[in-house]
Amino acid sequence: MQKRETWGSRSGFILAAVGSAIGLGNIWRFPYIVYENGGGAFLIPYFVAMLAAGIPFMILEFGLGQKFKGSAPKIFASISKRWEWLGWWQIMVAFIIDTYYVVVIAWAMNYLILSFTQGWGMNPKDFFYGDFLHLSNSPMEVGGIQWAIFAATATAWFCTFLAVFTGVKKGIERANKIFMPLLFLLVFIFIARGLMLPGAADGLNWLFKPDFSALLKGKVWADAFGQIFYSLSIGFAIMLAYSSYLPKKSDITNNACMTVFINCGFSMLSGIMIFSVLGYMALQQGVPVSDVTSSGVGLAFITLPTAINLMPMPVFFGVMFFLALVVAGLSSMISITEAVVSAIIDKLNVTRQKAAIIFCLIGFLISIMFTTGSGLLLLDIVDHFVNNFGILIGGFIEIIFIAWFCDLDALSQHINTTSELKVGGLWKTCLRYIVPVMLGFMVINNFIGDLQTNYGGYSNTAIILFGWAVLFVCSIFSMTFAHKDFAFVKKSENNHFLKRR
Known part of the structure; x- marks a missing residue:
């Protein structure tokens, strides 16, 4: 059994946890969610979700990781061997996300280079789908490998490999001590210049103008809880792995609160950054802000390049934006990779270096299929099913x-022993009622929606092969791999955390 590593400092852990939580979704999803769900009024359910679900769940995962000192499979196996499969389900979800998330980072790397010359031309939409992706007509029509994307994908994997291979202190912590300050600096510089643009105030007005009637809609509240859940990296092994490297006397509650608050604060900054630019773009084109608003891939690689073309300092804005995307993406990818590598180390009792080589090589080979002409379409389907079912089911x-089914009183006592802020009845109420009700609602709602209509209008074959089949493989693998015993989980450890019935 290998001695478990620890973080070098509290700030190193916080920056790593924040680096995991802050990802591409904060930049290209949160602003649009706010915009379409009541503007400033959306912040009310958002903060409610943060306090009632985000912080309690984060404290829970930090407490579990710090108490059981292991990856997700080891933690659940330590509680009860029969529940080890749940850890492997979460690991499989993280593994799949890693294989396509890296390709989006590769797109951002390519666009970072293109931003020096606005190489996407005057029609960013045609360039992105045509010249850059060479997008095929169907997920089943693979097409050839796009070598620029392939090269950037290999580069992203190599950067991630170096961080994970060199360890918690020397690799992951050191990388995030560079990435996180750099990311916030880039965003602050972008905002400072963006707010000076004509029309920026109009963009922010469209974003934050409150529509309080939206608070009467259940969808708005569900979107608020969904955004909190998706953006915090909770429920799919990452925070369990990261917190397992915490020293014994770590302040769990304060660490969790700081991570959540910094993540949500960055989301707000992203909203200001994006909508100040959209306001300027709308003014230049003589259209309402609503006509230029989008989210996701379309925002990052079509709308923003279009806006950058219109700006007085296009190179400055382009470099700032796409460098921010690359940094945010890499910090999150490192955390996803570490969750899987940590599980391999625990399960097979191999060195970190060997586990990193095994996983990164396999992950890279699988990610190649997302660099082909059908890559975006495959990514779209896999991402939809993994996010809407894989992550949510695992978290639920x-x-x-x-x-x-476990002793929350014992866990709260463990957390309170080293934490300045104590958890008690309210924390347990949130975990037992509010969080599962909202997650359960989202799972059921997503399931009904996907049974009624094929996502994105894709064919039945594509949906089955790259959607439902992926979830089936996750379940088979998690059940199968859980049969092999952890050599270091003693029989006396099993069930001590389970409630006696």
Whole structure:
């Protein structure tokens, strides 16, 4: 059994946890979610979700990781061998996300280079889908490998490999001590210049003008809880792995609160950054801000390049934006990779270096299929099913298992021993009722929607092969791999955290 590493400093852990939580979704998803769900009024359910679900869940995962000192599979196996499969489900979800998330980072790397000359031309939409992706007509029509994307994908994997290979202190912590300050600096510089643009105030007005009637809609509240859940990296093994490297006397509650608040604060900054530019773009084109608003891939690689073409300092804005995307993407990818590598180390009792080589090589080979002409279409389907079912189901089962079948009193006592802010009845109420109800609602709602209509209008074959089949493979793998015993989980450890019935 290898001695478990620890973080070099509290700030190193916080920056790593924040680096995991802050990803591409904060930049290209949060602003649009706010815009379409009541503007400033959306911040009310958003903060409610943060306090009632985000912080309690984060404290829970930090507490579990710090108490059981292991990856997700080891933690659940330590509680009960019968529940080890849940850890492997979360690991498989993280593994799949890693294989396509890296390709989006590769797109951003290519666009970072293109931003020096606005190489996307005067029609960024045609360039992105045509010249850059060479997008095929169907997920089943693979097309050839796009070598610029392939090269950037290899580069992203290599950067991630170096961070994970060199360890928690020397690799992951050191990388995030560079990435996180750099990311915030880039965003602050972008905002400072962006707010000076004509029309920027109009963009922010469109974003934050409150529509309080939206608070009466259930969808708005569900979107608020969904945004909190997706953006915090909770429920799919990452925070369990990161917190397992915490020293014994770590302040769990304060660390969790700081991570959540910094992540949500960055989301707000992203909203200001994006909509100041959209306001300027709308003014230049003589259209309402609503006509230029978008989210996701379209925002990052079509709308923003279009806006950058119109700006007085296009190179400055282009470099700032796409460098921010690359940094945010890499910090999140490192955390996803570490979750999987940590599980391999625990399960096979191999060195970190060997586990990193095995995983990164396999991950890179699989990610190649997302660099082909059908890559975006494959990514779209896989991402939809993994996010809407893989992450949510894993998080839902985890919260039900820990909150209802394990000894929350013992865990809260463990957390309170080293934490300045104590958790008690309100924390347990949030975990037992609010979090599972919202996650359960989202899972059921997503399931009904996907049964009624094929996502994105894709064919039945594509949806089955790259959607439902992916989830099936996750379940088979998690059940199968859980049969092999952890050599270091003693029989006396099993069930000590389970409630006696």
